[in-house]
Amino acid sequence: MNNRNEWNGLLRVCVVLIGAVLSIACIYLSFYLKFGTDIPTRNIAPFSEFYIWIMIGFVVINLLFGTYVFYNKQVMDLFYTTMLSQLVLTFYLMALSYAGSWLSFPRSVILINFFVSTLVIFLYNFAIYRLYQKVRGSKSVMVVGKSERALEAVKNFESMGNRRHEVTHAVLDNYLYHIKALSDEVDIVYLTGHIKESTRLEIYEYLMKSNKKLFISTNFENLMMVNPNIMHFEDESIIEVSEFKISAEEGLIKRMIDVVISLVMLIVTSPIMVVTAIAIKLDSPGPILYQQERVTKDQRTFNILKFRSMTQEAESTSGPVLATSNDARVTKVGKFIRSTRIDELPQLFNVLKGDMSMVGPRPERPFFVEQFAEQNPYYRLRHHVRAGITGYAQVYGKYSTDFNSKLNFDLLYIKNYSLTFDFKLMFQTLKILFDKVSSRGVDETSDNRSNRWSDYEDRMKIIQ
Incomplete structure (x- = not known):
């Protein structure tokens, strides 16, 4: 399959920096909406001198909110994140103006800027979000594992509102043979766990040699290998498994x-x-x-x-x-x-x-x-x-x-x-x-997704 360009860290940094510049433009626009073309120098001078701190605040706040992490977002998620990040930035501006003794920085401009920047930055974020979808494209996934666990994984992918990942294949038996036969038809292979270790290692080796993207489940064995310490004894390298604790x-x-x-x-x-x-x-x-x-x-x-x-x-x-x-x-x-x-x-x-x-x-x-x-x-x-x-x-x-x-x-x-x-x-x-799902009771959040493989046969290849 044709490999699409990835949404890498450098692109994300560029997007955040452009957003920061746009946030400065929004403040200038807010001054214009407040004063028209005759903006008093005493009011705009503090902002002009310290706009770099506003840009830094924008970058830090949006990185903390994960505004430009798009892989599992829907449009409403994007709106809520944009609105909240701009709200925090508004409080940051107020604190900055107080700490810097910018008493001539109009509070009304800060208020106007909240509404202006929320609208403008959301439209910018939405455009970038659509560009991300176009650049990244939809990814086809092959789910591999025992029937019950694989079905649960398929249901989770199906419940994702943005449809960024589409399960097109489900392999429920004779895993290595079918992966070799069908992996060229998908972008990602997802191993759901409960696969015999010898078979799993052979699958890893084949997929790495094929330069195929691999997802693995968060079972305990895989969790143990997260964030390891690498040590060297003479000419031998050793992986020390980190503990489940905070220093x-x-x-x-x-x-x-x-x-x-x-x-x-x-x-x-x-x-x-x-x-x-x-x-x-x-x-x-x-x-x-x-x-x-x-x-x-x-x-x-x-x-x-x-x-x-x-x-x-x-x-x-x-x-x-x-x-x-x-x-x-x-x-x-x-x-x-x-x-x-x-x-x-x-x-x-x-x-x-x-x-x-x-x-x-x-x-x-x-x-x-x-x-x-x-x-x-x-x-x-x-x-x-x-x-x-x-x-x-x-x-x-x-x-x-x-x-x-x-x-x-x-x-x-x-x-x-x-x-x-x-x-x-x-x-x-x-x-x-703002997400009512996370505050519901256990039966309210239960869904009507199918518990039978037969209901997915028209949407994917199911190999048993």
């Missing part, structure tokens, strides 16, 4: 940042919490805060704090159960604060206390931890770090994602941990506030 030095810095951010957010969100507390008290009888035992680092249990969103006796007879859609136990106020994540705000006190971090695996209840650990022996590895208010699984997964898939996200987070990664996940958490 003591990184952990200390992470803790200091958690304390600062939680304090700032408690101050900023205090009016919201006061209003929420009053609304809960007026809506239904019972306490304002809800405490529930959860598990955090080193298997330690703690009481997580949430605004109460259910009736007082929600689990008095049923015992521990997962929330479902249209749950009768959820109050009227509860539905709103759950959908907007306001119910999670009291967890900032848990972060301040040290039970949780701003970013990390979401804490589970001991009842479910025991269940999951029995089904997956690697489940407790996620407790090598503090539980978090948000995490990798919350940003990139869905509420209905099963615990094994969430575990893979959590272990990838630990393996790939960096301070930059934490900030990126915190920024991208803002986007999912």
